[in-house]
Amino acid sequence: MVENRPLLTIFSHIMLLFGxxxxxxxxxxxxxxxxxPEIRMTQVPLxxxxxxxxxxxxxxxxxxxxxxxxxxxxxxxxxxxxxxxxMIAVGKIAISLLSAFAIVYFRFPFRxxxxxxxxxxxxxxxxxxILPTYEVVANLGMLDxxxxxxxxxxxxxxxxxxxxxxxxxxxxxMLEAARIDGxxxxxxxxxxxxxxxxxxxxxLFVILFIYGWNQYLWPLLITSEPGMYTVVMGIKQMLxxxxxxPQWNVIMMTALLAMLPPIFVVxxxxxxxxKGLTETEK
Amino acid sequence: MARVVLEGIRKTxxxxxKAIHGVDVAxxxxxxxxxxxxxxxxxxxxxxxxxxxxxxxxxxLSIGDRDVNNLEPSExxxxxxxxxxxxxxxMSVYKNMAYGLKIMGLPKAEIEERVKKAATILELTDExxxxxxxxxxxxxxxxxxxxxxxVREPSVFLFDEPLSNLDAKLRxxxxxxxxxxxxxxxxxxxxxxxxxxxxxTLGHRLMVLNAGNVEQLGTPIELYQRPESLFVAGFIGSxxxxxxxxxxxxxxxxxxxxxxxxxxxxxxxxxxxxxxxVILGVRPEHLxxxxxxxxxxxxxxxxxxxxxxxxxxxxxxxESKSDLTVRLEGIRHIKGGEVLPIxxxxxxxxxxxxxxxxxxx
Amino acid sequence: xLKNVHFGPSVxxxxxxxxxxxxxxxxxxxxxxxxxxxSLLLEDAFGLKTEFVWFxxxxxxxxxxxxxxxxxxxxxxxxxxxxxxxxxALVLAIFADRVIKxxxxxxxxxxxxxxxxxVTAGALWxxxxxxxxxxxxxxxxxxxxxxxxxxxxxxxxxxxxxASAWKQVAYNFLFFLAGLQxxxxxLIEAAAIDGxxxxxxxxxxxxxxxxxxxxxLLVINIVYAFFETFGVIHVVTAGGPAxxxxxxxxxxxxxGFVGLDLGGSAAQSVILMIIVIGxxxxxxxxxxxxxxx
Numbered sequence: 001m002v003e004n005r006p007l008l009t010i011f012s013h014i015m016l017l018f019g020x021x022x023x024x025x026x027x028x029x030x031x032x033x034x035x036x037p038e039i040r041m042t043q044v045p046l047x048x049x050x051x052x053x054x055x056x057x058x059x060x061x062x063x064x065x066x067x068x069x070x071x072x073x074x075x076x077x078x079x080x081x082x083x084x085x086x087m088i089a090v091g092k093i094a095i096s097l098l099s100a101f102a103i104v105y106f107r108f109p110f111r112x113x114x115x116x117x118x119x120x121x122x123x124x125x126x127x128x129x130i131l132p133t134y135e136v137v138a139n140l141g142m143l144d145x146x147x148x149x150x151x152x153x154x155x156x157x158x159x160x161x162x163x164x165x166x167x168x169x170x171x172x173x174m175l176e177a178a179r180i181d182g183x184x185x186x187x188x189x190x191x192x193x194x195x196x197x198x199x200x201x202x203x204l205f206v207i208l209f210i211y212g213w214n215q216y217l218w219p220l221l222i223t224s225e226p227g228m229y230t231v232v233m234g235i236k237q238m239l240x241x242x243x244x245x246p247q248w249n250v251i252m253m254t255a256l257l258a259m260l261p262p263i264f265v266v267x268x269x270x271x272x273x274x275k276g277l278t279e280t281e282k
Numbered sequence: 283m284a285r286v287v288l289e290g291i292r293k294t295x296x297x298x299x300k301a302i303h304g305v306d307v308a309x310x311x312x313x314x315x316x317x318x319x320x321x322x323x324x325x326x327x328x329x330x331x332x333x334x335x336x337x338x339x340x341x342x343l344s345i346g347d348r349d350v351n352n353l354e355p356s357e358x359x360x361x362x363x364x365x366x367x368x369x370x371x372x373m374s375v376y377k378n379m380a381y382g383l384k385i386m387g388l389p390k391a392e393i394e395e396r397v398k399k400a401a402t403i404l405e406l407t408d409e410x411x412x413x414x415x416x417x418x419x420x421x422x423x424x425x426x427x428x429x430x431x432x433v434r435e436p437s438v439f440l441f442d443e444p445l446s447n448l449d450a451k452l453r454x455x456x457x458x459x460x461x462x463x464x465x466x467x468x469x470x471x472x473x474x475x476x477x478x479x480x481x482x483t484l485g486h487r488l489m490v491l492n493a494g495n496v497e498q499l500g501t502p503i504e505l506y507q508r509p510e511s512l513f514v515a516g517f518i519g520s521x522x523x524x525x526x527x528x529x530x531x532x533x534x535x536x537x538x539x540x541x542x543x544x545x546x547x548x549x550x551x552x553x554x555x556x557x558x559x560v561i562l563g564v565r566p567e568h569l570x571x572x573x574x575x576x577x578x579x580x581x582x583x584x585x586x587x588x589x590x591x592x593x594x595x596x597x598x599x600x601e602s603k604s605d606l607t608v609r610l611e612g613i614r615h616i617k618g619g620e621v622l623p624i625x626x627x628x629x630x631x632x633x634x635x636x637x638x639x640x641x642x643x
Numbered sequence: 644x645l646k647n648v649h650f651g652p653s654v655x656x657x658x659x660x661x662x663x664x665x666x667x668x669x670x671x672x673x674x675x676x677x678x679x680x681x682s683l684l685l686e687d688a689f690g691l692k693t694e695f696v697w698f699x700x701x702x703x704x705x706x707x708x709x710x711x712x713x714x715x716x717x718x719x720x721x722x723x724x725x726x727x728x729x730x731x732a733l734v735l736a737i738f739a740d741r742v743i744k745x746x747x748x749x750x751x752x753x754x755x756x757x758x759x760x761x762v763t764a765g766a767l768w769x770x771x772x773x774x775x776x777x778x779x780x781x782x783x784x785x786x787x788x789x790x791x792x793x794x795x796x797x798x799x800x801x802x803x804x805x806a807s808a809w810k811q812v813a814y815n816f817l818f819f820l821a822g823l824q825x826x827x828x829x830l831i832e833a834a835a836i837d838g839x840x841x842x843x844x845x846x847x848x849x850x851x852x853x854x855x856x857x858x859x860l861l862v863i864n865i866v867y868a869f870f871e872t873f874g875v876i877h878v879v880t881a882g883g884p885a886x887x888x889x890x891x892x893x894x895x896x897x898x899g900f901v902g903l904d905l906g907g908s909a910a911q912s913v914i915l916m917i918i919v920i921g922x923x924x925x926x927x928x929x930x931x932x933x934x935x936x
Contacts, residue, residue: 008841012738013745019735020752023812026767027755029778033770045781095663102659105649114660121671122923124916131899131908132677133670140669155666173368175649176335177430181382182356185650191381195372214760216874221900232760236878239766248770255763262758267751274817 033252034058041248053249061253066238074254077231080149081213082261084230087150088212089205092159097201100163101189105175122157134221144225153218159204162279166200167193203276206269210262231258284346284359284437284470285311286332291341293327293494301327303494304341312468314461316485318475319517324494326442329474333440334358346437356382361431362440366447367423369415369430376411379430393433400432403463421452428463439464441473445480457483478518482506490514512639515563515632521594523632524569526604528562530555530633537562537631542579542599548628552643560642561634566594566609568630571622578623581606586616595622675916681909700910709886710894710911717890720804721868728808729860732815733853737845739816740823750820757813761874768806769879792880796887799880803888806879807872815860822856823849862926869918891915 029048033041036051060066063073102108103115133152142148170193178188194201219230229237235258238251266273286309293302301324309315317325330336332343334355343351350358369378376397383393401411404425415423424444431439441460445453461484464471475481481488482502490497490505490513497517498510509515515523528539534553536544539562572578579599587594593614598606608624616622633642650656682701685694704710735753739746756764771779772792780790792798826849834844873892876882882889882897889897895915899908 005841009742012741015738016735016742016749019731019738020749022731023753023756023809026764026771026809029771030767041776044776046776046778048778095666098659099663102656106653106656106659107649108652108656111656114664117667117672118663121667124671124675124919129671129674129678129912129916130896131905131912132674132681135677136669136674151666152670155663155671160663171366171368173364173366174370176330176333176355176362177364177368177370179335180333180355180360180362182354182385183381185653185655187385192370196370198372210758214758214762214874216760216762216877217896220877232762232874235762235766239769239878248776251766252770255766258763259759262760263755266755266758270751270754273754274821277814277817278821 030252030255033248034256036249038247038249057249057253058257061250061257066241066247066250072226074231074234074257076227077229077234078257078261080146080228081230081232081258083146084149084215084219085209085212085261087146088153088215089208091150091154092156092208093201093204095154096156096159096163097194097197100160100167101193103160104164104167105185105188118155118157118160120157121155122161130217130221137222143222144228146228148222149215149219149228149230150212153212153215159208162200162204163197165279166197170196199272199275200279202269203272203279205276206265206273207276209265213262234258285309285344286438286470286472287342287344288332289342291328291331291343292339293324293331293336294339301494302331305489305496307489307496307499309470309472311470314464314471314473314484314486316473316475316481316488317491318478318481318485318488319491319497321476322493323491325474325476325491328491329440329442329472332438332472333360333362356385358438359436360438360440361434361436362442363424363427363431363444365443367415367427367444369423369426371415374412374414375406375418375426375429378415378426379433382430382434396433396435397429400429403432404429420448421456424448424456425459428460432467437470439469439471441471443475444473445475446477453480460484478520482518488518490517492517508641509563509632510641512561512563512634515634515641519565521566521607521609523563523565524604524606525561525563526599526606527636528560528633530558530560532557537633539599539604543577545577545579545626545631546628547633548631552633555633555642558642559636561636561639563632563634564626564630566607568627569606569608570625570627571608571610571614572625573623575623575625578625581608581622581624583616583618583620583622585618586614588613597622599624678909678912678916681905682913684906684909700906701914703907704910704914712886713889713891713894716800716886716888717869720800720807720872720888720890721865723800723804724807724811724868724872725861725864727804728811729815729857729864731808732812733819733857735812736816736819736823737849739820741841746820750817753816754813756810759810761807761810761872762878764806764810765803765875765878768802768809772802792884794884796884799884799888803872803875803879806875807868810875811864811867815864818856818860819853822853826852859926862922866919866922869915869922 032047032050034057035054036047037053037056040047040051061073062075062078065073099114099118103111137143137148137152140148142151174192174196175188178192183191214232215230216232216236219228219233220236223229223233231254235251235254238247238254288305288307291302291305292300294300305328307315317328319325327336331338334350334353334357338351342349345358345360355362370381373381379397379400380393383396388396397411400406401408406422406425406429410418410422415426418426427444444460445456448456457480460473473484475484482505485502487499487501488505489499492513498505498514500508505514505518509518509523512525516525526539528537530537530547530552531544533551534547534556535551536546537560538544581595581597581599583595583597585596587596590613591611593610593612593616595608595610595614595616596605597608598604608622634640635642683695683697685699735749739749739753742749759767771777772790774780774791774793777790783790790798792802830848830852831844834848839847869890870892872890873896876888876890876893880888882893891911892915895908895911898904898911902908
């Protein structure tokens with residue numbers, strides 16, 4: 001810093017640690033609750049330190065679920081969430097790469113028309129067109145399917161814009177050199193464009209994976225068969241059941257399981273994550 | 283190796299802008315032709331038309347014996363070195379050089395042989411071949427870009443200002459390397475630059491372009507000794523040629539800069555232009571400092587630049603407003619305000635028509 | 644917009660945009676126009692009869708005190724979420740920018756709530772504030788305050804605001820920190836030489852220079868609070884008690900899927916769309932300015 005003020009630096013650390021404590025408190029409490037047996041979860045005050053029942057709860061949550069529910073646990077819901085998140089992330093990246101490639105590297109009739117058609121989707125979050133979108137999916141017979149879970153969330157103006165931006169920064173000479181080397185459009189796309197956009201693709205993947213994993217309203221509407229539920233929906237279900245049988249240990253273990261994959265992604269791919277966030281929000 | 287022939291080549295952009303107004307030239311086998319001119323003169327456009335990166339609006343282009351107007355760049359048997367090298371950043375040096383060959387469908391062994399051969403010519407080590415372009419210095423990248431061109435074994439090399447991204451010292455060194463390489467390989471080459479020194483040192487012939495027109499085509503010596511237009515006269519040579527408004531006497535024997543003594547015209551005069559207002563040009567190195575010569579003109583010095591090998595003296599003749607530069611060999615102790623006797627050699631006068639800006643005589 | 648150099652004409656670009664255009668048409672343009680159309684229809688609850696009623700659904704909304712209260716609740720909710728999460732993030736970012744050692748570690752510790760789904764965030768907070776069991780409500784009752792967000796509308800609002808803001812702090816922190824780090828050090832040094840202390844510098848130099856970031860985040864946070872907090876509301880309060888946390892997005896869902904008032908729900912969707920478009924336009928105007936800057 002500009003001048004040396006040790007007291008101010010210490011104060012800064014104290015404030016930051018306080019901030020971290022506030023942010024981390026809910027997660028700590030969740031972790032503690034997930035490590036105690038059910039009986040302890042009914043005694044006030046609840047514990048503040050971890051207990052020794054963590055793996056038992058993990059087993060219950062994954063394989064058996066809360067008593068009074070269907071007894072299947074949330075393992076399959078985790079799998080559903082994973083499939084949905086992967087389909088959304090991969091699908092969005094794939095169609096956005098292709099359309100951005102067409103819009104940047106080709107001159108063709110209706111180019112601007114297509115561009116604006118994609119642009120308007122930026123203004124239409126799924127929440128505001130939820131009912132008619134539901135009807136479309138129902139008419140197409142895609143309720144209770146992975147396609148129905150993912151495809152309506154796949155079209156994305158933000159990803160297309162980001163790739164457009166990335167492609168525009170790639171020097172024209174790359175294309176010219178490739179043409180002299182005899183590479184056609186698709187060869188150029190695979191051999192030059194995709195490898196040159198690698199980090200952007202990875203960054204976007206991180207963001208889209210989290211986005212897909214955390215979807216709630218949409219899966220809630222279009223799945224009625226328990227076999228298609230996602231883990232985020234599972235939490236809500238357990239909370240409803242908790243009105244009668246409060247098994248907070250299992251609920252919190254499920255919450256922990258539900259947040260693990262995205263948190264894992266954020267912490268271990270932090271620089272990609274930050275890059276993805278700052279680049280898509282432009 | 284191939285002959286490249288351009289006949290009536292024109293370029294008009296869809297918005298109506300005319301970039302090239304008609305170029306005719308035959309580039310002989312093994313010739314090194316330099317396209318030179320200020321930025322925006324159309325030299326890069328012309329090169330890119332030869333490469334196939336820009337379409338040809340009108341005219342005929344043949345490479346070897348083939349008309350190539352409608353061929354893709356990769357089918358023209360050319361190779362190009364770009365200004366910013368255009369190396370694929372995600373591929374190793376080896377892969378950069380091999381990529382075009384791979385697309386051609388050459389067998390692996392031949393690709394390897396060709397790349398190794400080019401690497402030897404360019405003194406690229408095996409260790410450098412496995413590196414990524416960003417791990418190389420500017421000069422090394424330049425070599426890789428040339429290597430990518432060499433491995434194709436093309437009939438024509440195209441260079442688009444390949445040295446402009448290098449620092450001054452490296453530029454001189456790479457200039458020599460390109461010249462040597464071209465001489466050894468004997469491949470027809472077309473080279474674009476805005477730097478007239480580069481153009482003069484590299485080219486067998488130079489084509490000077492200005493606003494899409496060919497101003498002059500000739501050897502470096504021709505361009506220097508007999509510039510066909512005011513533009514070429516001003517463009518070639520450093521420091522630039524001095525110009526002054528002047529008038530030829532009725533008999534065409536002498537020429538007079540306004541308010542000065544008449545100077546004799548060499549080569550038996552210019553009788554056909556007697557009595558005409560003209561622009562007189564003379565190069566700074568063709569003005570001599572001659573004390574006591576009867577035909578010397580007094581020049582008032584305003585400023586002196588010492589370059590060590592030469593001294594540049596700036597000033598003007600008497601009351602004349604036209605600025606004048608004189609290049610004198612060696613170190614001269616001259617101060618501003620001095621009046622120097624300057625002699626203009628009649629053999630080195632260039633006379634231009636002020637309207638057409640073309641050379642007279 | 645378009646490269647100067649591009650590939651020649653062929654059918655290929657149409658094939659390339661085809662997937663995205665199909666998905667956009669089927670799942671965006673068509674449903675959105677359906678929403679527009681349905682907003683002009685009146686349908687009975689069994690879907691047997693529909694009647695074209697022009698803007699009657701909108702008129703009803705305008706005269707519906709419940710809709711206006713939902714509107715007010717949304718505005719209050721969004722403002723509180725934006726204010727709480729942004730101010731908390733800003734303070735932390737300023738301190739994190741100050742400390743040289745460990746600012747990376749603090750970043751890692753602060754950003755993970757971003758990855759938590761709104762529903763999960765809601766579950767954590769509803770557990771901590773559970774009126775009978777929750778740790779914080781227990782602590783509050785020890786202090787003599789009886790917390791019950793299931794009965795008290797104000798407490799319910801406070802809870803959804805905290806849960807929503809908690810999740811958004813990470814995002815704001817990242818952007819504020821990036822904004823702070825892009826302020827040239829020489830400016831801060833110049834101010835220090837002018838005799839401004841750390842606090843003064845923060846208010847006179849840093850905050851004004853940070854205002855583009857702040858404005859950008861304000862729009863983003865409002866959009867977040869408007870649309871992405873559905874999960875939090877659904878889990879924590881389900882819009883209650885007595886509609887105290889019934890924000891617009893939740894009301895669209897509730898009226899449409901639970902109340903089966905399709906026309907009214909569609910009309911609400913249309914109003915929401917207009918709000919989103921307005922916010923997007925503001926954001927883009929701002930982006931243009933930032934480019935010029």
